[in-house]
Amino acid sequence: MKPNQKLDLPKKAQIQDMFDSISIEYDFLNRLMTFGNDVKWRKKIYTIAKSYNPKNILDIATGTADIALEMSKIEGSNIIGLDISEKMLEVGRRKVSKKNLSDKITLISGDAENIDFKNEEFDLVTIGFGVRNFQDLEKGLKESHRVLNQGGKLIVLETSVPENSIIKFFYFLFSKSFIPFMGSIFSKDKTAYQYLQKSAEKFPSGKKFVSVLKKCGFTNVMVKPQMLGATSIYIANKKD
Numbered sequence: 001m002k003p004n005q006k007l008d009l010p011k012k013a014q015i016q017d018m019f020d021s022i023s024i025e026y027d028f029l030n031r032l033m034t035f036g037n038d039v040k041w042r043k044k045i046y047t048i049a050k051s052y053n054p055k056n057i058l059d060i061a062t063g064t065a066d067i068a069l070e071m072s073k074i075e076g077s078n079i080i081g082l083d084i085s086e087k088m089l090e091v092g093r094r095k096v097s098k099k100n101l102s103d104k105i106t107l108i109s110g111d112a113e114n115i116d117f118k119n120e121e122f123d124l125v126t127i128g129f130g131v132r133n134f135q136d137l138e139k140g141l142k143e144s145h146r147v148l149n150q151g152g153k154l155i156v157l158e159t160s161v162p163e164n165s166i167i168k169f170f171y172f173l174f175s176k177s178f179i180p181f182m183g184s185i186f187s188k189d190k191t192a193y194q195y196l197q198k199s200a201e202k203f204p205s206g207k208k209f210v211s212v213l214k215k216c217g218f219t220n221v222m223v224k225p226q227m228l229g230a231t232s233i234y235i236a237n238k239k240d
């Protein structure tokens with residue numbers, strides 16, 4: 001779904017404008033809306049990633065570079081963070097340079113659906129809260145698959161809808177009110193947080209997303225639900 005159905009602009013351009021407009025408050029609202037759990041999820045991704053000992057890492061939809069910063073803790077790693085929002089990248093670059101990590105992390109403008117790298121350049125691709133914003137989900141995932149080495153890993157962190165119907169009821173009660181409400185108070189782009197809630201509801205999560213990953217060439221897909229299934233970590237292999 002597009003952030004604004006009434007606008008004629010393609011989804012990608014709307015997403016770029018939306019993240020440009022919320023880049024300054026993004027980190028703060030992320031912490032607030034997940035009660036700080038987003039930090040824990042990224043640390044979990046680091047723990048999973050570290051066990052694969054990757055050297056060349058591509059963090060797609062890197063935004064303000066939080067996952068890229070976690071990945072930089074892996075010894076000998078080199079990280080490229082890629083995003084279509086230049087303003088999110090600007091925030092990320094400031095964080096990277098403040099931590100003196102500019103020699104390990106490079107943040108570049110780019111599109112997940114047309115990645116400007118050759119085949120099989122990376123040992124690991126990470127995507128945090130990015131896939132549901134892709135204009136063409138399968139195109140984006142096939143591009144991730146293309147740039148991974150044989151045996152490389154994909155780790156995706158994304159919102160999901162809990163499967164248990166009682167938890168699902170409370171999840172919707174909370175997400176439909178709290179997220180847009182907080183967005184309307186703290187963000188200058190009110191529609192952005194309505195979109196973030198609605199897109200989370202519509203996104204094919206859990207088993208449906210596993211099927212999409214397999215369709216895009218990934219194997220051995222694992223799902224690790226977080227926070228009662230309101231978010232999930234997916235781990236997948238490239239093996240032809």
Ligand SMILES: C[S@@+](CC[C@H](N)C(=O)[O-])C[C@H]1O[C@@H](n2cnc3c(N)ncnc32)[C@H](O)[C@@H]1O
Nearest residue numbers: 019061062063083084085088111112128129133
């Ligand atoms: C919710 S933010 C996630 C940022 C970061 N990964 C995190 O964990 O906080 C989503 C990011 O995806 C980026 N994005 C959306 N579609 C993209 C695409 N086709 N190519 C590259 N980046 C994209 C947006 O610009 C935005 O910065």
